[in-house]
Amino acid sequence: MAEILNIKNLTKSYDDLVVLDHVDLSVNKGEVVVIVGPSGCGKSTLLRCVNAFEQIQEGEVTLHGERINPCRGKLNTVREKIGMVFQSYELFPHKTVLQNMTLAPVKVKKINKKDAEKEAEALLDRVGLLSKKNNYPHQLSGGQKQRVAIVRALMMHPEVLLLDEITAALDPEMVREVLDVVIQLAKEGRTMVIVTHELSFARAVADRMVFIDGGKIVEEGSPEEFFERPKTERLKKFLDSFSYSAK
Amino acid sequence: MNTDIIVSYFPRYVDAFWLTVRIGAIGVGLAFVIGLVVAFLIHFKIPVLAQLAAVYVEFFRNTPLLVQLFFIYFGLPKLGFMVPAETCGALGLGLLGGSYMAEGFRSGLGAVSKSQSEGALALGMTRGQMFFHVIFPEAFALSVPAIVANVIFLLKETSVFSAISLMDLMFTAKDLIGLYYNTTEAFALLIFFYIIMLLPVSIVGGIVEKKVRYKMFGAQ
Amino acid sequence: MGFEVLLKGTNMHRLLDGLWVALRISLISVTISIVLGVILGSLMTLKNPVIKVVSKIYLEFIRIMPQMVLLFVVYFGSTKALGLSITAESASIIVFSLWGTAEMSDLVRGALRSIPTIQYESSYSLGLNTAQTYLYIIIPQIIRRMLPLSINLITRMIKTTSLIMMIGIVEVLKVGQQIIEANRKSAPNAAFGIYATIFLLYFLVCWPISLLSKYLEKRWEN
Numbered sequence: 046m047a048e049i050l051n052i053k054n055l056t057k058s059y060d061d062l063v064v065l066d067h068v069d070l071s072v073n074k075g076e077v078v079v080i081v082g083p084s085g086c087g088k089s090t091l092l093r094c095v096n097a098f099e100q101i102q103e104g105e106v107t108l109h110g111e112r113i114n115p116c117r118g119k120l121n122t123v124r125e126k127i128g129m130v131f132q133s134y135e136l137f138p139h140k141t142v143l144q145n146m147t148l149a150p151v152k153v154k155k156i157n158k159k160d161a162e163k164e165a166e167a168l169l170d171r172v173g174l175l176s177k178k179n180n181y182p183h184q185l186s187g188g189q190k191q192r193v194a195i196v197r198a199l200m201m202h203p204e205v206l207l208l209d210e211i212t213a214a215l216d217p218e219m220v221r222e223v224l225d226v227v228i229q230l231a232k233e234g235r236t237m238v239i240v241t242h243e244l245s246f247a248r249a250v251a252d253r254m255v256f257i258d259g260g261k262i263v264e265e266g267s268p269e270e271f272f273e274r275p276k277t278e279r280l281k282k283f284l285d286s287f288s289y290s291a292k
Numbered sequence: 293m294n295t296d297i298i299v300s301y302f303p304r305y306v307d308a309f310w311l312t313v314r315i316g317a318i319g320v321g322l323a324f325v326i327g328l329v330v331a332f333l334i335h336f337k338i339p340v341l342a343q344l345a346a347v348y349v350e351f352f353r354n355t356p357l358l359v360q361l362f363f364i365y366f367g368l369p370k371l372g373f374m375v376p377a378e379t380c381g382a383l384g385l386g387l388l389g390g391s392y393m394a395e396g397f398r399s400g401l402g403a404v405s406k407s408q409s410e411g412a413l414a415l416g417m418t419r420g421q422m423f424f425h426v427i428f429p430e431a432f433a434l435s436v437p438a439i440v441a442n443v444i445f446l447l448k449e450t451s452v453f454s455a456i457s458l459m460d461l462m463f464t465a466k467d468l469i470g471l472y473y474n475t476t477e478a479f480a481l482l483i484f485f486y487i488i489m490l491l492p493v494s495i496v497g498g499i500v501e502k503k504v505r506y507k508m509f510g511a512q
Numbered sequence: 513m514g515f516e517v518l519l520k521g522t523n524m525h526r527l528l529d530g531l532w533v534a535l536r537i538s539l540i541s542v543t544i545s546i547v548l549g550v551i552l553g554s555l556m557t558l559k560n561p562v563i564k565v566v567s568k569i570y571l572e573f574i575r576i577m578p579q580m581v582l583l584f585v586v587y588f589g590s591t592k593a594l595g596l597s598i599t600a601e602s603a604s605i606i607v608f609s610l611w612g613t614a615e616m617s618d619l620v621r622g623a624l625r626s627i628p629t630i631q632y633e634s635s636y637s638l639g640l641n642t643a644q645t646y647l648y649i650i651i652p653q654i655i656r657r658m659l660p661l662s663i664n665l666i667t668r669m670i671k672t673t674s675l676i677m678m679i680g681i682v683e684v685l686k687v688g689q690q691i692i693e694a695n696r697k698s699a700p701n702a703a704f705g706i707y708a709t710i711f712l713l714y715f716l717v718c719w720p721i722s723l724l725s726k727y728l729e730k731r732w733e734n
Contacts, residue, residue, distance in 0.1 A: 350715075350719060350722075351711075351715055353722065354667065354671075354714065354715045354718035354719045354722055355671065355711055355714040355715050355718065356671040356672070356674035356675075356714060357671075358674040358675060358677075358685065359674055359685065359707070359710050359711050359714055360711070362685060362688075362707045362710070363707040363708060363710075363711050366692075366703040366707060367703050367704040367705075367706075367707035367708060368704070369703075370514060370700075370701040370703050370704035371704060444575065444576065448576070448577070448578040448579070449578070450578075451578035451579075451580035451581055452580060452675065452678075454678075455678065462578075462580055462581065462584070465584065466584070469588065475588055475589055475592045476589070476592060476593070479584070479585050479588075479589050482581055482584075482585075483577065483581065483585070486576065486577055486578060486581055487576065487577075490576035490577075491572075491576055493576075494572065494575060494576050
């Protein structure tokens with residue numbers, strides 16, 4: 046399998062506080078990597094380092110062998126290739142669903158507006174939101190907003206999709222509709238790096254699980270090994286904290 | 293700047309200062325009461341009175357105090373309502389301020405969420421208890437920034453009182469300049485006394501705002 | 513009740529001319545305030561300590577100093593302090609612009625701050641560069657937040673310009689006084705009718721603008 050994304054020896058710190066400590070991670074084409082870990086372990090920061098929203102103190106991130114953080118060239122041309130979806134959706138409130146989706150393809154990729162709209166409509170149809178294309182974000186539910194945010198990212202045909210706790214702000218009944226979309230994308234063979242708290246979803250969607258604690262990758266492996274036969278005490282404890290079964 | 297002149301002017305400014313503060317305080321107090329009453333009338337949709345209150349708010353928010361004062365002071369006596377200058381100043385300020393305060397209280401009342409009142413009802417409170425113990429205090433807290441801004445605005449507006457021959461700070465400065473032409477000293481004292489009057493209000497207002505915000509949301 | 517005086521000769525026309533004097537001065541001052549306020553407000557979001565201190569003092573001074581005081585100080589004080597004599601009209605435009613710029617810059621700063629960083633990041637992550645992000649994402653949102661408040665500033669400016677009569681500009685109130693004086697004998701009750709009319713005129717000018725501001729605020733709430 047061809048490697049797309051490579052994180053090597055990445056260290057990120059704020060003043061004295063080390064958030065990520067010499068992290069190595071490689072993502073292959075078509076692979077879905079799910080990162081879990083306790084709050085504040087640095088997993089979201091890792092995603093933000095990939096997209097160069099954070100400056101890193103050591104190491105490097107490469108996409109197809111091209112260094113993207115620290116970045117020498119134009120950041121926006123790099124970010125075009127990396128899609129990102131945020132916990133808080135971050136749709137543009139002054140634009141309709143369709144305008145949200147076509148803005149970047151038309152302005153950045155200089156795609157014909159008609160073509161972009163056609164593509165956007167097809168994507169919206171797939172996530173069951175075609176009827177909302179002319180609505181403004183504030184008229185949508187959280188789950189609907191997040192589905193729009195996902196397909197908006199897809200409009201740029203990113204090579205990697207970063208999903209940062211995309212269900213954390215949602216009401217429980219809306220989590221499913223969003224995760225279903227992500228599972229579909231995984232089946233299509235999209236390359237994704239996902240940070241989440243939804244362990245059952247993680248297990249369903251992941252090709253590989255990564256556990257980060259204290260800024261370090263503590264354990265990684267196939268979902269089965271990861272959940273059934275955790276090797277480290279720290280992962281066992283972390284997984285236990287999610288189960289309510291009597292001991 | 294001549295210190296002798298400053299010293300000789302000072303007592304006149306002190307008198308004017310107290311006059312301004314007195315009328316300003318009465319006006320602000322009046323504005324508060326009018327604002328509360330009007331906000332209640334509108335919030336509870338009391339028939340007829342609510343509509344009248346809304347007309348009052350629109351009229352006084354959309355006209356200058358100076359015009360309101362001229363109307364009350366020079367216009368109303370023609371209909372037989374004589375209003376002494378001091379009363380006119382306080383009344384004008386109160387009416388103007390009442391319309392602003394009403395808007396502030398009303399948006400506060402509107403902003404207190406429905407779930408909040410359901411919570412109180414669930415605790416077994418009567419509607420009256422709920423309003424006075426839960427909704428009103430919270431709405432009031434939400435209105436604090438607007439109230440502070442309005443108080444500063446109203447105290448600044450007192451500077452037009454000289455137009456109806458009240459011997460306030462502005463009047464004193466104009467009078468002294470007219471008499472002796474010591475513009476610099478007269479203006480320096482004028483600015484000084486307005487700072488004395490309004491800077492504490494602004495600072496205390498800022499602190500109160502912060503405290504309320506802290507109480508309501510646990511952080512700024 | 514004194515309304516009949518308005519129908520005499522050109523009285524009503526003179527009153528409206530007076531109103532226009534006040535409106536013209538407010539519109540010029542608002543325009544200047546918006547331009548300077550946007551510049552100052554943007555500068556204030558930079559973390560430059562000098563700009564921070566200077567703007568803070570400027571804003572606080574304007575916040576607590578009555579416009580009337582500023583009007584007198586600039587009009588009568590400038591002659592003495594700077595040795596130049598400015599017209600009453602320029603003095604009022606200077607003062608109202610000083611005041612409006614302070615108000616506007618505070619609004620601009622607030623609007624700029626109210627857009628969270630992640631909204632910028634969301635735009636960057638789609639590949640938009642900084643210029644595109646400001647042009648398509650940030651500035652349109654700021655305008656929506658600013659416009660209702662800026663329109664509101666217009667009504668406040670119009671109301672404040674009633675003060676210019678105090679430095680001798682012949683505007684609507686002054687014209688009203690002149691009409692009352694001139695008809696003292698024939699219409700002793702003119703003061704009621706004239707001032708009621710001026711009251712109504714100001715209302716008719718400011719009310720629609722307030723309504724527009726409220727409407728836009730509601731419409732763009734989200």
